[in-house]
Amino acid sequence: MKRERHGNKNKNLAFSLKSLSTGRNAPLIFFLILLALYFLASLVTSGVARSSEVIFVLGAPIPVTTLTGVFSALSNICVILMVLFYGQLGFLTALALLLIQFPAMLMNIFLRHAYSSIPGIFTSLLTIFAMILLYLNNRKLEEYQIRIRDQAVLDHLTGLPNSFACTEMMEDLIRREEPFVVTLVNLNNFKSINDTYGHHTGNEVLKEIAARWNNAVEEGTSGTMDFVTRQAGDEFAIIIRQADSDEKVLHTIRHYEAILQEKIIVEEYDCYVNASFGYAFYPGDAQSVDQLLSYADAAMHKVKRANSSNRIIHFTRDMLETEHVLEMELKIREALEKDLLCYYLQPQYDINRKLRGFEALARMKSEDGKMISPGEFIPVAERVGLIDKVDGHVFQKAAQFFGELIRDTGTDAMLSVNVSVRHLMKNDFLEEVKSVLEISGIPAGQLEIEITESIMIDSAEKALKVIEALKDMGIKIAIDDFGTGYSSLSYLNNFPANLLKVDKSFVDRMNASDSSKQYVAAIISMGHVMNFDVIAEGVEEPDQLDTLRRIGCDYVQGFIWGKPMPPEQAGDLVRRGA
Ligand code: C2E
Ligand code: MG
Ligand code: MG
Numbered sequence: 001m002k003r004e005r006h007g008n009k010n011k012n013l014a015f016s017l018k019s020l021s022t023g024r025n026a027p028l029i030f031f032l033i034l035l036a037l038y039f040l041a042s043l044v045t046s047g048v049a050r051s052s053e054v055i056f057v058l059g060a061p062i063p064v065t066t067l068t069g070v071f072s073a074l075s076n077i078c079v080i081l082m083v084l085f086y087g088q089l090g091f092l093t094a095l096a097l098l099l100i101q102f103p104a105m106l107m108n109i110f111l112r113h114a115y116s117s118i119p120g121i122f123t124s125l126l127t128i129f130a131m132i133l134l135y136l137n138n139r140k141l142e143e144y145q146i147r148i149r150d151q152a153v154l155d156h157l158t159g160l161p162n163s164f165a166c167t168e169m170m171e172d173l174i175r176r177e178e179p180f181v182v183t184l185v186n187l188n189n190f191k192s193i194n195d196t197y198g199h200h201t202g203n204e205v206l207k208e209i210a211a212r213w214n215n216a217v218e219e220g221t222s223g224t225m226d227f228v229t230r231q232a233g234d235e236f237a238i239i240i241r242q243a244d245s246d247e248k249v250l251h252t253i254r255h256y257e258a259i260l261q262e263k264i265i266v267e268e269y270d271c272y273v274n275a276s277f278g279y280a281f282y283p284g285d286a287q288s289v290d291q292l293l294s295y296a297d298a299a300m301h302k303v304k305r306a307n308s309s310n311r312i313i314h315f316t317r318d319m320l321e322t323e324h325v326l327e328m329e330l331k332i333r334e335a336l337e338k339d340l341l342c343y344y345l346q347p348q349y350d351i352n353r354k355l356r357g358f359e360a361l362a363r364m365k366s367e368d369g370k371m372i373s374p375g376e377f378i379p380v381a382e383r384v385g386l387i388d389k390v391d392g393h394v395f396q397k398a399a400q401f402f403g404e405l406i407r408d409t410g411t412d413a414m415l416s417v418n419v420s421v422r423h424l425m426k427n428d429f430l431e432e433v434k435s436v437l438e439i440s441g442i443p444a445g446q447l448e449i450e451i452t453e454s455i456m457i458d459s460a461e462k463a464l465k466v467i468e469a470l471k472d473m474g475i476k477i478a479i480d481d482f483g484t485g486y487s488s489l490s491y492l493n494n495f496p497a498n499l500l501k502v503d504k505s506f507v508d509r510m511n512a513s514d515s516s517k518q519y520v521a522a523i524i525s526m527g528h529v530m531n532f533d534v535i536a537e538g539v540e541e542p543d544q545l546d547t548l549r550r551i552g553c554d555y556v557q558g559f560i561w562g563k564p565m566p567p568e569q570a571g572d573l574v575r576r577g578a
Contacts, residue, residue, distance in 0.1 A: 026085045034078045038097060041075035049116065072120065076127045083131045084138070091135040098124050098131075155230040157203060158210030166229040166237045170289045173241070174282060181240040181249050183279040184296040185256075186304065188311075190234035190273070197269055204266040205273065206234065212259050213238075222252040237296075240279075246314060253277050253312050276303035280315040298323040328380040331366055336389055340365040343394045344564035347573060348416070348535060348557040351549050355573070356535075357414025357448070359557065360398035361564050362390060378420070388423040395419070396436055399447070401567045403440035411574045416448040416478060424451060425462060430469055437473075444474035448499065452480045464496075471496045481537075483523060493530055499555075500527040504538025507558075511543055521551040528552070 048071065051064040079097060082090035105121050108114040153165035161169075166182075173180050187209075194202040213228045213236070227239040238256060243249045257275065264271040278299025286292045299315040301323065335341045342365070345358035364372045381387040395417045402415040423429065437444055449470060451463075467477055478499035483506050502523055509516045520536075527534040536548050539558030548556060562573075 031082065031086055031090070034082055035093070038075050038078035041071045041078065042101075045071040045075065072123060076123065079127065079131065080134065083134050087138065087142070088135075091131065094131055095128065098128055155210075158207050158230050160210045160214060160236075161227070161229045163229060163231040163237070166227075166231065166239065167289050167293075169227055169229075169239055170282070170292065173239070174287070174289065177283075178241065179244065179284075180282050181243055181279050182282070182292050182296050183238040183240065183249075183253055183277055184231070184293070184300045185236040185238060185275050185277050186300055187234040187273055187275045188304070193271060193273070197266075197271075201266050201269060201271075205264055205271055206230070208264050208266060209236075209260060209273065212262075213256060216256065216259055222255040224248060224252045226252065228256075237293075249279060249281075249314075250312060253279065257311070274311065276300050277312040278303055278315060279312070285315050295320075301326075325380055325383060328377055329384045329386070331372065332364070332377055332381055332384075332386050332390065334367065335364045336386070336393065338367075340367070341390065341393050343398050343567070345398070345567055345570035346557060346564040347562035347570065348414075348555055349561050350555055351553060353561060355413055355577075356555050357416060357446075358402075358570055359416040359450070359564075360394055360418070362394045362418075382420055382422055385422075387420045388426055391417070391419055391423045392432060395432075396440075398567070399436045399440035399442055401571075402446075403442045405571050405574060406442060406446065408571075409574050412446065413574060414446055414448050414476065415442065416450050418450045418480065421451065421454060421463070424449075424466055429466060433470065433473070433475070445476070448476040448478050450478045450480040450501070453482060453484065467496055478535075479532075492526075495530075497532055500532045500534045501557075502534060502536045502553075504558075507536050507538050507544055507548075510547055511541075517547060517551070520547075520553075524552050 045068055048064050048067045053064045054061045055064055056062070079094035082094045084090070086093075101124060102121070105117045105124075108117040109121075153161050153168070155162040170180070170182060190202065193205055210228075210230060216222060217226050217228055224243045225241040227241075229237045229239075231237050238253070240249055240252050243252060257277065261272065261274055264273060278296045278301070280286060280292050280295040280299065282292055285295055295315040298319040299313045302319050303311055303313050342363050343360045344363055345360055347358055348356040350356055362374045362378065364374075364377050366372055378387070378390070381390045398415060398417060405411060433449075437447065451467070471477060476499065477497040478501055479495070479497045480501045481503040482500045484503045500523065502520060506516070506520050506523070510520050511517065524534045533554045535555035535557055536544075536553050537557050539545060539548065539556050539560050541560065545556065545560060565573075
């Protein structure tokens with residue numbers, strides 16, 4: 001393996017270029033077919049040239065000798081195709097085949113005085129001339145192609161293969177089902193080198209690191225077969241092949257780490273650099289390029305955060321969750337800062353389709369304009385302690401809009417907002433609600449706060465006090481996603497709510513069996529006994545609506561009558577009196 005590397009000066013690059021080859025050379029089998037066809041055509045040519053027979057085509061007599069031209073053209077086409085599709089190999093073979101004929105033809109002319117060979121000599125010479133032109137032209141095209149390919153796969157600053165080459169290489173190995181390891185490397189504190197010595201010096205440091213690593217690849221000093229790329233900025237990737245155990249991988253990575261840690265002298269400055277390494281195995285950890293890179297990235301970031309002396313980590317599943325949470329937390333913070341958090345309003349109707357009100361549902365735009373669903377970011381906001389900010393944001397904005405709508409239209413519709421348990425339990429929650437009511441001007445009776453059933457289990461005492469206080473202010477209370485938790489009936493009996501929201505999962509199943517229908521009917525009856533109104537969530541089908549009507553459900557919220565919509569659209573709905 002080592003010998004193989006020494007033999008090829010720029011192995012790191014050569015491999016990437018090879019794997020990116022345009023596939024100009026056709027399969028060898030066609031080459032052999034062309035060769036066979038050539039010999040056959042040549043054989044037939046010399047056979048028919050000597051024949052004195054006549055064949056009849058459509059009744060016309062044709063001397064067999066006249067077919068010489070046809071078969072010699074066929075053999076010439078074979079050699080031209082060889083040059084066209086098989087580069088140097090095709091050219092040299094074709095040249096040899098044509099030149100071999102010359103002694104025989106010259107002998108025929110000068111010794112046997114067979115002058116009929118003279119046109120053959122000219123044809124061969126012309127074919128050789130055409131072949132040379134074709135070959136030279138092809139070479140030029142190939143050089144252009146290689147130059148373009150180089151530009152596409154090379155990093156301009158360091159001369160290393162770039163991230164595109166890295167992806168191509170990984171795809172190539174995956175296609176061949178060859179096991180490998182991808183390691184992502186991020187230099188530690190590289191920013192401080194840039195800040196202290198300037199960008200020019202920073203670039204020189206990157207170049208030096210790249211040169212050292214490239215050298216290691218070419219010399220094969222790590223003991224494995226590697227491929228190093230610069231991904232972007234101060235990030236590199238090392239693809240390690242032929243390393244089937246953690247020890248071998250660690251040995252290789254430590255080798256690159258040691259090379260990196262040697263003093264770098266750039267423009268009279270002494271720099272010391274170290275890095276964080278995270279790696280993932282193909283096929284053990286993941287089977288796609290994207291996943292492998294993101295797993296290696298998760299591991300590498302874990303190293304960065306841990307800031308411990310061990311700077312090399314293998315990816316493990318538990319990193320994904322933290323990684324996802326951290327990423328989402330960042331997005332939420334960004335959204336709060338840049339005002340990317342907004343809300344939609346979903347209408348609620350009574351069973352005769354008279355508007356009851358709207359539920360405000362959070363929406364978050366990511367910076368690239370995509371909408372992230374609350375199912376994704378609300379649980380993270382809860383975990384990282386940002387839920388009060390998110391809830392508060394939606395609450396204030398929706399209340400502001402709704403207050404204006406009430407003043408504008410005199411509507412008596414309700415505004416429902418979701419409040420998470422954590423938010424509700426904050427000491428200043430009641431103050432916050434009062435201030436929102438004051439600023440927005442919404443009458444307390446037109447505001448409804450949705451809390452989930454879990455509040456009864458998690459934080460009963462304190463929560464109950466807050467809820468009582470809200471009720472005293474005249475605010476309505478709804479129990480969201482009812483049926484999904486496990487609140488006891490006795491508790492529900494004393495609970496100061498106004499509305500039960502039957503979870504969509506029950507509505508979905510309701511018409512599948514009689515017992516499911518009876519279950520929903522029982523929730524509704526029980527709600528009524530306890531003096532709650534009942535609303536069914538997620539109603540999509542007319543037959544669900546029929547059933548709900550029959551079993552006495554009071555209200556409906558679902559796509560069948562209205563999807564969550566931008567506030568302006570909800571405003572139009574109110575103005576139309578829908
Ligand atoms: P939720 O409070 O139970 O809200 C109802 C969810 O069901 C909404 O999903 C709504 O779009 C969806 N939905 C309503 N009707 C239908 C239907 O007919 N078919 C289907 N397939 N879906 C329907 P969304 O907007 O994705 O919200 C998901 C959950 O996120 C909410 O469930 C709520 O628990 C939470 N959430 C949303 N906004 C906020 C917020 O501002 N604060 C807090 N704490 N939680 C929020
Ligand atoms: Mg809700
Ligand atoms: Mg719900």
